[in-house]
Amino acid sequence: MPEPVKIRKGLDIRLKGGVQGGSHDLPAADRFSIHPTDFHGLVPRMAVKAGAEVKVGDVLFTDKKNPDIKFVSGLAGTVHEPIRGEKRRILRVDVSASGSGTAAGTSVDPSQPDGDAVRAAMLSMGFWPMLKQRPFAVMPASDSTPRDIFVSGFDSAPLAPTAAMVLDGRMDAFRAGLSYLNALLPSGRKVQLGVAGGDTFFAEVTEADLTAYSGPHPAGNVGVQIHEVCPINKGEVVWTVGMQDVANIGEGLMSGTYTAKRKVALTGSRSQPALLNTTVGTPMSSLIKDRVMTEGTRVISGNVLTGSVRGEEGALGFHDQQVTCIPEGHEPLFFLTKGWLGPGFDKFSASRAFPTWLMPKGKEYDLNTNNNGEERAFVVTGQYDAVFPFDIYPVQLLKSILVGDIDRMEKLGIYEVAPEDFALCEYVCTSKLDVQDIVRKGLDQMIEEFA
Known part of the structure; x- marks a missing residue:
């Protein structure tokens, strides 16, 4: 593997509550939920009515702007009335477990996949929403063709799980997924796979062009990797896919059934950290049950920097592989001890405002959600x-x-x-x-x- 690309600018926020050890199987959830708000710009059009019985892989709703893009159920059961917000905007669609069965799809040979067949199968079986597009950070249109497809093989965000954790036992499906994605690219091009410098987990992968990266967060962000390898110009389209979704696409197109497995890292100082085997759309209540101190805790689907707050009634974000639980930070702090005049031995700072920058680099911090101030004038600080x-x-x-x-x-x-x-x-x-x-x-x- 060539020398890694060194990312020199960034910041590693060292939080308490990282995952250690192997994974645990989560009991089957009694509900599947999907949030249309996870897909920016999506206007959902319901394909089934409340009370309808659906199988795994049956269509729940489509994109009003792109009717070919289907969003399917990850659970066999009964469809509930959609949860709506302002102007009757659909915020969540629920399916409660009450049956069994999986909708039959179309399998595709991974050894010599045809691009049109892969596209048709991904659209019909509900895998298309796993794709993201740059520019604009939206879901790609059903008829678009990318210049490149980028997959980040590591997540550098705070407390994020490693590739070895989330892809354990799924490497064959992952490599098949890369083959299918290669079929969607112009002839002769391969998926661009970013890996952590010194990591040998992807050493045997030949279905993608590998580039190694080292340095602080956001080295693992796919946007940084696109910028380093081949920046996007006006008129160009690049797709991105999460590594677990690549494995889901590979497994699903080989079997001809919808697959949405997810290994989720439950992290943060207010939780009992664990790696949980579950599926996309699992309710947050199932993920945090008996593992999180809920009082005074903010439960975030995703990481602390880009995740979204979901109540117990909500569900794991469609693209998320992490749940983070940190203190809310509503308590008043005495300014001479814990406040702005305190010594700050327990505070993390990016600007050396506290003496903790002299501490060992391995020191971890129990940070909360307090902004420590209100919005101010937009000043140039560097x-x-x-x-x-x-x-x-x-x-x-x-x-x-x-x-x-x-x-x-x-x-x-x-x-x-x-x-x-x-x-x-x-x-x-x-x-x-x-x-x-x-x-x-x-x-x-x-x-x-x-x-």
């Missing part, structure tokens, strides 16, 4: 540049988004980024801005401009 490894000016791009300057947004590289790429900028932001929300609004402006 903090973003220290944690943003793109060859892009982050402050100037954000300001161009805030004023709605489309031309400048293009020149400053908005086609290359997604909200998750700015997560560390949001963490270190002195102005306490919701930086990821700003980037999302900018991408939405670009979508409207070129619709």
